[in-house]
Each structure stands twice: as C-alpha cells, then as structure tokens.
Amino acid sequence: MQLLQAERDALLKPLATVTGIVERRHTLPILSNVLIRKAGDALSFTGTDLEIQIESRQSEGFSGDDFAITVSAKKFSDILRAIPDKTVVSLEEADGRLTLKAGKSRFQLQTLPAGDFPTLAVDTNLKATLRMPQGQLKALLGRVQYAMAHQDIRYYLNGLFVVTEGSHLKLVATDGHRLGFASTELSASFDKNEVILPRKTILELYKLLGDVDDEVAIDIAGNQVKFSFGTIVIHSKVVDGKFPDYNRVIPQNNDKLLTIDRTTLLSSLQRAAILSNEKFRGVRLVLTEGLLKILCNNNEQEEAQEEVEVAYQGAPLDIGFNIQYLLDVLTNLSAETLHFSFGDVNSSVLVTIPDNEHFKYIVMPMRI
Amino acid sequence: MSVERKIIHIDCDCFYAAVEMRDRPALRDVPLAVGGAAERRGVIATCNYPARRFGVRSAMSTRTALQRCPRLVLVPPDFQRYREASQAIHAIFLDYTDRIEPLSLDEAYLDVTGLSHCRGSASLMAQEIRSRIAAEVGITASAGIAPNKLLAKIASDWRKPDGQFVITPGEIDAFMCELPVARLWGVGKATAARLADMGAQTCAELQRWPLERLVQRFGKMGASLYRQCRGIDAREVVRERMRKSLSVEQTYAQDLADLEACLAALPVLVDDFAARFARSGAVGEHAEPLVRAKPVVKIKFDDFTQTTVEAAGAPTLSTFAALLRQGWARGARPVRLLGVGVRLDEAGPTQPELWD
Numbered sequence: 001m002q003l004l005q006a007e008r009d010a011l012l013k014p015l016a017t018v019t020g021i022v023e024r025r026h027t028l029p030i031l032s033n034v035l036i037r038k039a040g041d042a043l044s045f046t047g048t049d050l051e052i053q054i055e056s057r058q059s060e061g062f063s064g065d066d067f068a069i070t071v072s073a074k075k076f077s078d079i080l081r082a083i084p085d086k087t088v089v090s091l092e093e094a095d096g097r098l099t100l101k102a103g104k105s106r107f108q109l110q111t112l113p114a115g116d117f118p119t120l121a122v123d124t125n126l127k128a129t130l131r132m133p134q135g136q137l138k139a140l141l142g143r144v145q146y147a148m149a150h151q152d153i154r155y156y157l158n159g160l161f162v163v164t165e166g167s168h169l170k171l172v173a174t175d176g177h178r179l180g181f182a183s184t185e186l187s188a189s190f191d192k193n194e195v196i197l198p199r200k201t202i203l204e205l206y207k208l209l210g211d212v213d214d215e216v217a218i219d220i221a222g223n224q225v226k227f228s229f230g231t232i233v234i235h236s237k238v239v240d241g242k243f244p245d246y247n248r249v250i251p252q253n254n255d256k257l258l259t260i261d262r263t264t265l266l267s268s269l270q271r272a273a274i275l276s277n278e279k280f281r282g283v284r285l286v287l288t289e290g291l292l293k294i295l296c297n298n299n300e301q302e303e304a305q306e307e308v309e310v311a312y313q314g315a316p317l318d319i320g321f322n323i324q325y326l327l328d329v330l331t332n333l334s335a336e337t338l339h340f341s342f343g344d345v346n347s348s349v350l351v352t353i354p355d356n357e358h359f360k361y362i363v364m365p366m367r368i
Numbered sequence: 369m370s371v372e373r374k375i376i377h378i379d380c381d382c383f384y385a386a387v388e389m390r391d392r393p394a395l396r397d398v399p400l401a402v403g404g405a406a407e408r409r410g411v412i413a414t415c416n417y418p419a420r421r422f423g424v425r426s427a428m429s430t431r432t433a434l435q436r437c438p439r440l441v442l443v444p445p446d447f448q449r450y451r452e453a454s455q456a457i458h459a460i461f462l463d464y465t466d467r468i469e470p471l472s473l474d475e476a477y478l479d480v481t482g483l484s485h486c487r488g489s490a491s492l493m494a495q496e497i498r499s500r501i502a503a504e505v506g507i508t509a510s511a512g513i514a515p516n517k518l519l520a521k522i523a524s525d526w527r528k529p530d531g532q533f534v535i536t537p538g539e540i541d542a543f544m545c546e547l548p549v550a551r552l553w554g555v556g557k558a559t560a561a562r563l564a565d566m567g568a569q570t571c572a573e574l575q576r577w578p579l580e581r582l583v584q585r586f587g588k589m590g591a592s593l594y595r596q597c598r599g600i601d602a603r604e605v606v607r608e609r610m611r612k613s614l615s616v617e618q619t620y621a622q623d624l625a626d627l628e629a630c631l632a633a634l635p636v637l638v639d640d641f642a643a644r645f646a647r648s649g650a651v652g653e654h655a656e657p658l659v660r661a662k663p664v665v666k667i668k669f670d671d672f673t674q675t676t677v678e679a680a681g682a683p684t685l686s687t688f689a690a691l692l693r694q695g696w697a698r699g700a701r702p703v704r705l706l707g708v709g710v711r712l713d714e715a716g717p718t719q720p721e722l723w724d
Contacts, residue, residue: 153679
C-alpha cells in the first residue's frame with residue numbers, strides 16, 4: 001500500500017533533525033531506527049536513544065491514510081541524501097518491508113513494528129515553562145557548553161546545570177578544571193528549579209536551535225525537560241546527581257586585573273599553541289607592567305614566544321594554564337574586550353565581560 | 369653503522385624455587401613449587417626441575433599441578449627473601465656495568481659493549497657472573513650472549529639450567545633459520561596460529577614474507593616481526609625502566625555473588641593497593657602523586673571473561689567503586705577476581721581541580 005508521496009527535501013530535512021541522536025549500533029536494534037508516523041495531516045519523524053527523544057513534525061496537508069512505521073535511520077537518510085533534490089519520492093509498505101521509489105531508483109528496506117518503538121513516558125509534573133527567543137538561548141548555550149565534561153567518572157559533570165531562580169535563568173558547565181557561567185533575565189518569575197541536562201541533549205539542542213527570534217518553550221518537569229521550537233520537540237531526561245556548588249569556586253578577591261582585546265589575545269595564543277606540548281597543552285603567561293608574554297614549549301624543546309602590550313598595572317605574575325581552556329573561552333565569546341582577574345599562581349583566574357554580570361569563566365592554573 | 373653491541377641476558381633458574389631449596393636443602397630433590405594453595409584457587413609461580421618432570425608449569429593452577437603431581441611440595445611465596453637475593457645479584461652486575469635493565473627480580477639485560485673486564489669477552493664475563501651468583505647467592509643462573517636483546521634472551525634459554533649460549537653476529541642467519549616463530553617477542557598462541565596458517569612456523573619461513581604484506585596483516589607488529597625473524601632488534605638496554613602500572617589483585621576462594629559483594633570486598637583491596645602505591649616511589653613526601661596515575665579496575669567473572677575500566681581522577685576508594693560499578697555492569701555475573709591499580713604515565717604539568 002502506498003504510504004506517502006513527497007519531494008525529497010520535505011522528507012530529508014525533518015529526518016536529518018532527528019537522526020543526530022540515533023546511535024548506529026545499539027543492543028536494541030529498534031533504537032537505530034526512526035519512527036515515521038502520519039496522523040491526520042501531520043507527518044512526524046522521531047528518533048531516540050532512550051535518554052533523549054527528538055520529534056520533527058510537519059502538518060502540511062499530507063494526504064492518504066494514517067500509518068506508523070520504523071526503518072533504519074542511517075540507511076533511509078543515506079538514500080534520501082543520494083537522490084537529486086526536488087525528486088518526488090514515494091513510500092510503500094508491503095509484508096513488513098518499506099519500498100522507496102524515486103525516479104528510476106527503487107529501494108526495499110526492512111522495517112520493525114512501530115508499536116515496539118520506545119517513546120519516553122512524559123513526566124506530567126510540570127514545574128515551570130520558560131519562553132525566550134531561540135537565538136537568545138542559542139547564544140547563551142554557546143557561552144558555556146564547551147566547558148562541559150566529556151565521559152567523566154563524575155557523571156553529573158557530563159552535562160549542563162540549568163537553574164531558574166526568580167526571573168533569572170542560569171547555565172553552568174564545568175569539567176572540574178574550568179567552569180562557564182551564563183545567565184539571562186526572563187520575562188516571568190519562577191520558583192527555584194535545578195536540573196542537569198545530559199551533554200548530548202545540549203549539543204543537539206545547540207545544533208538545532210536557529211539564530212532567530214522565534215520562540216522556544218522550555219518545560220521543566222521533575223525528571224524531564226522538553227524544548228519546543230518550530231517543528232521540533234526535544235524530550236530529555238535529566239541527569240540524576242548533585243552538581244557541585246559553583247558559587248564556591250568563583251574567586252572574590254582577585255586583585256590583578258588585566259583588560260585585553262579578545263581577538264589580539266586569541267591570535268597570539270593560537271600562534272603560540274602550535275608549539276605547545278601536544279599532551280599537556282601548557283602555556284605560560286608572564287605579566288609585568290604594560291606587557292603580557294606568552295610562552296609555549298613542547299617535548300622537542302621547541303619554543304614559541306608572543307608579546308602583547310597591555311594595560312596592566314598589577315604585581316608581576318608568572319602563571320601556567322592549559323591553553324585549550326583559554327582558547328575555548330576566547331573563541332566562544334564575541335565581546336571586543338575581556339577582563340582577566342588573577343590571584344596568585346595557584347588560584348583560579350576569573351574571565352568576565354566588562355559591565356556584564358551575566359557571564360563568568362573560571363580556570364584553574366596548571367603547575368608547569 | 370654503530371659498534372657491534374654485546375648484550376648479556378641473565379635469567380636465574382626457577383628463581384623462587386631455587387631460593388627455597390637453597391634455604392631448605394631437604395627440598396632439593398623433591399618436586400617443589402612456590403605458589404598459592406589450591407583451596408584458595410592459587411596458581412604456581414615457579415617450580416623446580418623435579419616438579420617439571422611431572423608436567424607442572426608456572427602459571428598453572430595449583431589444583432591442576434597437584435593432579436599431575438600429588439606429591440608436590442607447595443610453599444607459599446616469601447618475596448622478602450627473593451628481593452634480597454635479587455639485590456645481591458644486582459650488586460654483582462654492578463661490578464661489571466651500570467647499563468643494567470632489570471626485567472623482574474630474576475632476570476636482567478646487561479650491556480657490556482666496550483668493557484675491559486675479562487679481556488672484553490662477553491662470554492667470559494657471563495661465565496664469571498654466573499659462578500659468582502652460584503658462590504655468593506647460592507643459586508644458579510643461565511645466560512645468553514648476543515649482539516641484541518632479542519637474541520640474548522632467546523640464547524639464555526638455550527642451555528638452561530645453569531648454562532650459557534653465545535650467538536655471534538656471524539651466526540645470526542644460521543641460528544634464525546631453525547628458530548620457531550613462537551620464540552619471537554610478542555608472538556603468543558593467537559599470532560603463532562595466524563603465522564602457521566601463512567606457512568610460517570620457523571623464522572626462515574617468515575623471512576620469505578615481504579615487509580608490506582606483514583604490515584598489512586599485523587599492523588605495527590608486522591614490522592616488528594619482519595625485523596625479529598632476521599634477528600634484528602635495535603632496542604637499547606634501558607637503565608631505569610619506568611613502571612607502567614601498579615596494581616594488586618585478588619582471586620577469591622568463593623566467587624563474589626553480586627555487585628554488593630564486590631563493593632564490600634573493595635576496601636581491603638584498595639588499602640592494600642594504597643600501601644603498595646605509597647611504597648612505590650610514585651608518590652611524594654606529602655602523598656601527592658609524582659606521576660600521572662589513572663585508576664584502573666580489573667574484573668574477572670566466573671565465566672573467565674574479563675574486563676578493565678579506567679578513568680581520570682585520583683585513585684581513591686570512591687573512584688574505584690564507581691569504576692567497579694561500571695565494569696561489573698558489563699558482565700553482571702559472579703566475580704572470581706578483582707584487581708585495583710593505576711596506569712602510570714610520564715609526570716607532566718599537573719592540572720589542579722576547582723573543587724579540591
């Protein structure tokens with residue numbers, strides 16, 4: 001029976017939206033599949049890894065009977081990608097196989113019953129619904145997400161800490177060595193809510209959010225968070241764990257203040273990084289009045305030195321860092337000028353944007 | 369082309385058993401093994417030659433060893449005495465050279481290139497070292513003398529026990545021809561079987577395979593095989609060998625039934641490890657690690673499958689417990705052996721934590 005007829009792009013776009021999270025190899029075969037479902041005139045694609053579920057729905061008057069089917073996400077999207085755009089694609093189902101026809105091409109794919117496709121049981125214990133422009137959330141995520149841990153044994157660091165408090169939304173990411181904090185004002189006020197969202201959710205969300213003013217709605221429930229924007233709905237479980245107290249590591253008494261042009265520092269560090277030790281990635285910053293020296297050396301005793309004239313009047317300081325931690329913050333911000341407040345060689349540095357309370361980045365120095 | 373090197377590989381004969389027989393001469397002529405008790409699922413560490421005649425081998429389970437030789441006398445290992453003997457042997461080596469690479473308590477490479485002892489003859493030096501070990505330490509050792517480590521090690525096995533064997537540069541080709549590939553470094557059962565499938569059971573047969581084909585099949589190991597089967601080995605004798613890992617493990621007399629039982633067994637193991645780690649020189653005066661130490665947990669399940677899990681972080685009980693949970697979930701069945709330890713890496717800059 002014919003299920004559907006549509007132009008290639010009308011299928012490929014929503015499909016690509018949901019396949020980012022689908023694991024290719026999984027112990028549960030159906031998890032490598034995508035659920036394609038038509039109900040009324042709405043057509044939806046759903047992918048899941050049991051932690052995150054992404055659904056992309058269109059309601060542009062698809063005709064025909066309702067159906068639901070699951071098919072390999074990878075193969076289905078590989079085929080669609082290989083077909084010239086604007087080609088009309090038709091899907092037919094017979095005896096548990098899906099036939100895709102496009103021009104003179106014809107593909108038969110295995111399917112698994114849609115009834116077996118695991119969908120997240122929606123947590124109805126709704127605590128707060130936040131609304132903001134997509135572009136604003138995307139920018140906010142961009143300022144901190146790179147600081148999340150990756151495969152850390154402290155699993156609660158492999159994600160983003162999201163806090164609502166009064167009219168503030170606060171995002172915190174840390175891998176234990178550096179920490180990013182970004183906040184924004186909301187148009188409404190909320191009770192205090194704290195959740196940790198998995199790293200994968202954040203990376204996918206960041207990718208899918210548009211740099212537009214259209215709204216994204218964030219529903220925070222007990223153990224789930226739902227993001228709805230445009231044609232997309234993301235359900236994500238939250239990480240069960242206690243996020244460390246970030247306020248405790250924000251330095252309060254750093255007195256050595258360096259104001260520096262972001263792109264100048266970024267270019268200098270990028271050049272110096274060429275000769276930084278590949279394994280340890282160390283860089284030395286040597287501050288004296290009016291001058292910042294940047295020094296890197298590697299295992300082969302090769303050395304890079306950069307000098308930047310700066311407005312610095314604090315005490316001399318010779319301090320080491322993982323250069324990647326500095327490059328990360330410099331590449332992910334757009335501010336022209338940044339403040340670096342240093343303490344002594346063993347205490348963390350605080351990076352802020354002048355006249356902006358909404359961003360903080362803290363890095364522990366490295367003993368080189 | 370550099371000077372032809374002269375390497376001696378010294379290997380004590382059934383070392384632990386030899387020390388036991390030296391201290392208790394009554395054990396000299398009976399089948400003797402050093403190892404753990406059968407009821408605690410122990411294995412044989414070393415056995416003497418009378419025991420070997422019954423088919424007892426090192427690394428064999430004590431249970432099997434006793435089946436093969438019911439009269440086997442089993443003594444528990446006493447590492448203190450073995451270490452003392454090892455140090456005495458090391459002191460003898462130092463009278464000749466400081467270019468010594470110890471492989472274990474009873475085995476070492478000596479680079480004696482260009483030394484003037486014994487008129488520069490490495491064979492005579494090996495002879496002298498062996499007789500001094502016999503006289504001063506009271507045990508016998510075998511030696512291999514050759515232009516590189518690979519050949520020296522193979523040669524020390526050639527006239528065992530209490531013998532020595534020389535491979536001169538001119539003899540390498542003839543010697544390699546007959547040598548089974550299984551004697552090469554890194555060739556275990558699996559690789560030997562793959563080589564046999566390729567018709568390469570001896571080094572001469574392996575020499576017919578071009579480098580590219582071996583690399584294609586074996587990767588990096590292929591290049592090593594290509595050189596080894598020609599008797600080529602450029603590895604230096606390394607004086608201070610950096611320890612790559614440090615661990616303790618325990619085979620349990622009774623399987624640990626579930627995760628709870630494993631977690632309950634963990635603290636004892638971690639204490640044991642912590643004590644070894646503190647003594648190892650890998651930690652400084654104030655208990656800060658001087659090297660990068662990555663915690664590792666090893667789990668062997670009752671079906672003999674085994675898994676290891678490692679992570680960054682400090683080797684503390686809570687980290688080991690987290691790793692154990694992670695590793696146990698892979699098998700989720702009773703456990704016969706647990707190990708905890710660290711993988712050590714070169715000391716570099718240290719990155720302190722925000723929350724210390």
